[in-house]
Amino acid sequence: MVDPEERRARYVTNSDGAPPLPPPGGYRGARRTPDPAAVAVQNAVATSETPKQPANAVGWIALVSGILFAVILLGTFLAGGTDTIYGVTMLALQLLVLGVAIAALVTRRGRRLGAVALSIALLFNTATVGAMGAVQTSASGSYEGQKTEEQKHEEAYPGVKGTPNSDILAQPSLEEVRESSEATLADIRERLSDEFGYTWTQAGDEDLRPERNGYGGESLLVQYTSAKWGTNEPIRDHDRKLEVMDVIDDVLAEHDMWGIISLNDASSGLDESMLEKLYGSADPRSQDVWEWYSDDYPGPRRFYATIYDTSHDETGDFTASREAQAARTGEPVEGLQIMFLAPELLSDADRAEFEQKLQDYPGY
Template structure:
């Protein structure tokens, strides 16, 4: 019997029982595994020896076309011609450039330059550059490129469309309206302080807003809003509110204005739903806002008296809004506020220039 250990040792330490050694040169038809290092060297040499193929003319044409088209678009936007970018001609040129780029991508020797041209076209095209121009135009307010000379001339009109210049020149000037308004305001404050002991605080500064001329530009006229004044004391009693308005009515009559009227009751012509929406209630006795109005028609002055009464605010929302307003402007939270407003006024300092510029607009 053969000892297993001896049999195992024979195969490990001797050649007995091992497969025969291949003949010199190996077996016929045997498959050999190539040396990786040698294979890499052969490939590298083959690559170096292969001549580089230059890009064809179509690739260069695509690249140059993409660059030139981008330059033209950016130049149009920089010069304010946003409307040109969206024109039919520019769209047709862009389609031609895209066609050339696609053709270059389909050729092996033009593919690299075609890819570069495609990148440029994707970044700078009618959509992207046009959007950039629109944003720039909107931010700057410069729409000159889209206007004819006639439109620009109309835009510079110093008056108001469909308002005869003679009517403008015959109105009281800004300075006259300011003087008469301030005088009436002073008398109203004095009378109410004398009768009811009210004290006053500013509720808003004077404001002059340029008036539009109806042709897309600004006229030489302004809308005047006087300084606002408000009582430091609340006015909550219904009868007291009516008494305050009676005093204001008397003073306005002394300053050549029509009788003051209520905007917050049924006599205003507003239905109950609208009054509730504007003034907190359809009933003046439970409203948190009273608003009364007067003017000196056909003159330009308009007068507003408003009473804010937070005691009528059941939800607390109105009080919070008034407190937020007071925090912004420094005005009293509640009480009476008075102000004047007058539109389309010409300053005395601008009268000569206004008449001179009107000479460019015969028949106005």
């Protein structure tokens, strides 16, 4: 009987009982695991030795057509041809470019250039460039491509649609309205200064805005807005406000204006909710704003007297808005403001041209 310790020592120290060694060169048909480093080197060498295939003709055609289409669109946009951009021809060209780009994408050698062509087509197309052209056309008002000769003729009408030209020629000129308005404002300031000691600040200069003629163009008429004048002192007492308006009413009567009326109380015809929205309250005694009005109908002059009073502002919102307005215009935060407005005025300098152009518009 073999001792177990002896048998264990025999397997540890000797080769007795171990599997036989493989024959030289290994067993036939045995699979071998390649060295990963060697495989990487072989692949790199094979890749470096394989020549790169140039892009095919379809890829180049897609790229060139995409660039040419983008150049055509931008040229049309810069020339102001918004209508041409949205035309049938441009849409057909865009579909053609898109089709060529997609055709290049499905080919292995043209895929890269096809992708570039498709990117150009997505960036420069009738939608994006046409939108820019529409914005430019809207800002400049140049819609020549869609206008008939009759529309272009009406666009140059010197008057205002719905206003008889005889009334325009018969009413005071811009220069006359300016002179009478400035004189009236000066008299109002003088009377209120004499009676109540108010001092004044001018908020901005007069403004002249061209009037639209109702046919898509500008007339030769302008809207006149005088400079605003405001008291440097606040006016908060209800009775004092009424006294101020009485003085203004007297001066307006001396300058051939109708009696001044209140727009901020129930006599104006506005309901309480609207009065609260416009003036801060339906009760004139607690309103943030007083607004009174007069005109010289059938003349063009319109007069506005407005009193701003922050003493009734419980939330602080009205005060903040007035302070912001004062920062923009330089006007006082509180107190009285007076101004004139007159629409559809013809300057003496434009009268001859106005009458000359009217000869091309019989019956207007």
